[in-house]
Amino acid sequence: AQSVTQLDSQVPVFEEAPVELRCNYSSSVSVYLFWYVQYPNQGLQLLLKYLSGSTLVKGINGFEAEFNKSQTSFHLRKPSVHISDTAEYFCAVSDPNAGGTSYGKLTFGQGTILTVHP
């Protein structure tokens, strides 16, 4: 079974500072990896995804993430954050080869609340 661990439940940073949100996954098979952002009382918006190819993935709003297979990690980074980046961020995985009732299923981490202070 897959599992996702987001190592930090809350990350406070100052505006214009760099940030890294950590995500580790456990899976014995290949995975698809995703980062989603959730603003208060809203659904989730896809930031970026890794399916295959280059391990450095660029997403929307200046975010990027690096897939590290040996460390089973997919950390999210942004070199300079804005107040508007304050939100909760979720890392998720899916199994490319899943079938049956697991087809397309996402497993989410616990979420990291990013708070950007002025």
Added chain:
Amino acid sequence: GAVVSQHPSWVICKSGTSVKIECRSLDFQATTMFWYRQFPKQSLMLMATSNEGSKATYEQGVEKDKFLINHASLTLSTLTVTSAHPEDSSFYICSAPLPGTSGRAGQYFGPGTRLTVT
């Protein structure tokens, strides 16, 4: 881009009554939709997979008779919480896979429905 809508966005109901939540895919067809439940400050928990033209697939521990799912068309799935109780109060989110990918390449999420049972 593709959008998923939910209705209502917020509902308050009395204990013992039933509540229906609609999830619609706009501008694309979704043979599969996913229903999640999110408690405050927690991650998303997959409740069930809604399949157009067939029965929904429920996750372990989710009561099928309490959370009725109907995927009536290629653009509409409904979740009915029957005989609601205060412990059913939660944020319910639906999602649909990116067209042509069956969920393996990410999902579009609805804005969520906040259910409060008094």
